[in-house]
Amino acid sequence: MAELATLEEPKVREVNEKHGDDHGVNLGKLRAVAKRLKTQQELSRELWETGDTAAKLLALLVCRPKAFERDELDAMLRGARTPKVHDWLVNYVVKKSPHAEDLRVAWFADPDPVVASAGWALTSERVVKDPAGLDLEGLLDIIEAEMKDAPERLQWAMNHCLAQIGIEYPEFRARALDIGERLEVLKDYPTPPNCTSPFAPTWINEMVRRRKS
Incomplete structure (x- = not known):
């Protein structure tokens, strides 16, 4: 100390x-x-x-x-x-x-938005690395209904999950882009030069572009 x-x-x-x-x-x-x-x-x-x-x-x-x-x-x-x-x-x-998966499930719907944000962060990890058993469409339903008015930390975690679904799954990409465009969460977030904006449509399109190039 x-x-x-x-x-x-x-x-x-x-x-x-x-x-x-x-x-x-x-x-x-x-x-x-x-x-x-x-x-x-x-x-x-x-x-x-x-x-x-x-x-x-x-x-x-x-x-x-x-x-x-x-x-x-x-x-x-x-x-x-x-x-x-x-x-x-x-x-x-x-x-x-x-204990990660057990905690993910427990935290995901916790009434404390800071705790819930941890559940969403762990969910984003599974979206990318181990999606078996996840209801991706259901996740998009929750994001569409709740992200706009969610507290900051929870909103950020939901937005990350939205972007990852759009990046990783072409079949859900159009819906993820549409949700991002309509909700406009983090659209005006100040982003340094040469960094990708956290605004989901910009983030999704940039990562998909990089993978294709």
Whole structure:
């Protein structure tokens, strides 16, 4: 914790706070600390228990994803309220866990939109890697009905799922494009030069174009 405190940079904190994250540690430096520490599951748990955002991020880098119990991951997700911790927990830990599918189903329809967004993120992963058993048309029905008015984090996760369905499945592409065009979610999202807009129709068309070229 003392070492993490020395890595605090006011300018980094200022930028992060604009995105809802309450830490000021350069992530490159944080990864260097994790590389030195290597995998240490008990240290990971101790870091997580501090409640400090930078410590939680480090915990996710040095943990053993498959060592967590299902209910432990559920509690961690519900306590991960800052975007970066939430994102790393889902992508670096839960996706590698044997409990991922059980948690995906449990979180998907959770009344807490931040928890539900994790369920949608795991669903997007399955859309791409393991779609067997998924009702893609049903997912599009939910997105069409609920994405426009969903809270920001949930909306972002639904939009990602919409784009992935449109990219991966030609038979659903026209409908995915139509939903994106009509709902206009993230249509005006500020996008840096040479980056693809998260607006689903733009995203879908660009990825399909790249695959054809």
